[in-house]
Amino acid sequence: MTLLITVIAAVISTLIWYVSPKARQLKAGVLLYMFWGASLMWLVDAVVEYIEAGAEFFTPAAADMLNDAFLGVSVVALALVVWVIFLLVKDPTGQLKKTLTEHK
Amino acid sequence: MACFLAPATEAVVTTVLQKVIKKKEENHAEECHNDGKICFSDKLGWLNGMLWGGSGLLAFEHLWHGEITPFFPFLTAASNPADTAEMLHEIATSGTAMAALVTLVWAGMVAVTSKLSAKTPTPQKAGETA
Numbered sequence: 001m002t003l004l005i006t007v008i009a010a011v012i013s014t015l016i017w018y019v020s021p022k023a024r025q026l027k028a029g030v031l032l033y034m035f036w037g038a039s040l041m042w043l044v045d046a047v048v049e050y051i052e053a054g055a056e057f058f059t060p061a062a063a064d065m066l067n068d069a070f071l072g073v074s075v076v077a078l079a080l081v082v083w084v085i086f087l088l089v090k091d092p093t094g095q096l097k098k099t100l101t102e103h104k
Numbered sequence: 105m106a107c108f109l110a111p112a113t114e115a116v117v118t119t120v121l122q123k124v125i126k127k128k129e130e131n132h133a134e135e136c137h138n139d140g141k142i143c144f145s146d147k148l149g150w151l152n153g154m155l156w157g158g159s160g161l162l163a164f165e166h167l168w169h170g171e172i173t174p175f176f177p178f179l180t181a182a183s184n185p186a187d188t189a190e191m192l193h194e195i196a197t198s199g200t201a202m203a204a205l206v207t208l209v210w211a212g213m214v215a216v217t218s219k220l221s222a223k224t225p226t227p228q229k230a231g232e233t234a
Contacts, residue, residue, distance in 0.1 A: 002165065032153075033153030033154050033157040033158075034157030034158070034161055036154055036157075036158075037111075037154035037155060037156070037158025038157065038161035038162060039158075040154070040202070040205050041107075041111060041158045041162050041205075042162070043205070044201045044202045045107070045198060045202075048197070048198050048201075071165060071168050074164075074168070075161050075165065078161065079157075
C-alpha cells in the first residue's frame with residue numbers, strides 16, 4: 001500500500017512537473033526525486049516480500065493495509081514538507097525575500 | 105531493518121563525486137552548458153536526488169516501524185548479535201539491490217538524454233548547416 005501511494009504520488013508530481021512551467025520554477029523536481037527514489041526502493045522490498053510470501057503478498061490483512069496506507073499518506077506529507085522547506089530556503093521567485101524586506 | 109543504509113552510503117559517495125566533477129567542469133570551462141548539453145555533474149545530481157530522497161523516506165518508514173531510534177545504538181537490530189547479523193544480511197541483499205536498481209534507472213535516464221541531446225541540433229551546428 002505504501003508503495004502504491006508513493007508511485008501514485010510520483011506519477012502525479014511528474015505530470016504536474018511536465019505540464020507546468022510554474023511547477024518547474026517552484027522546484028517540483030525535488031518531489032520527483034523523493035517519490036521515484038522511494039518507489040524504486042520499496043519496489044525492491046515488495047519483490048523480496050513476494051519471493052518470500054508468494055501470492056499471499058497480494059492479500060494482506062486489513063489492519064496491515066490500513067497501517068501501510070497511513071504510512072503512505074504520512075510519507076507523502078513528509079515529502080511535501082521537505083519540498084516546502086527547500087522552496088523557502090531556495091526562494092526561486094524571490095517572494096520570501098520580498099515579503100521579508102517589505103515588512104522591515 | 106536498515107536496508108536504506110546501502111543507498112544512503114552510495115548517496116554520500118555520489119554527492120562527493122558530483123562536487124569534484126562540478127569543480128573540474130568549472131575549472132576546465134567545459135562546453136557542456138554552452139553546447140546546449142547537460143553537464144555530467146547535473147546528471148549525477150539526478151542520482152543524488154533519488155538516492156537521498158528515497159533513503160530519507162525509507163528512513164522515515166523504519167522510524168515508523170521502530171527499527172531506528174533517535175538514541176544510541178540508533179538501530180534496534182544492533183542491540184543483539186542475532187538481529188545484527190540479520191540486519192547486515194538485509195543491507196547486503198535488499199539494500200544493495202535498491203541502490204543498484206536506482207543506479208540502473210539513472211543510467212537509463214542518462215543514456216536516453218545523451219541520445220536525445222545528440223539528435224537535437226545545437227545552435228552552432230544548426231548555423232553551420234544553414
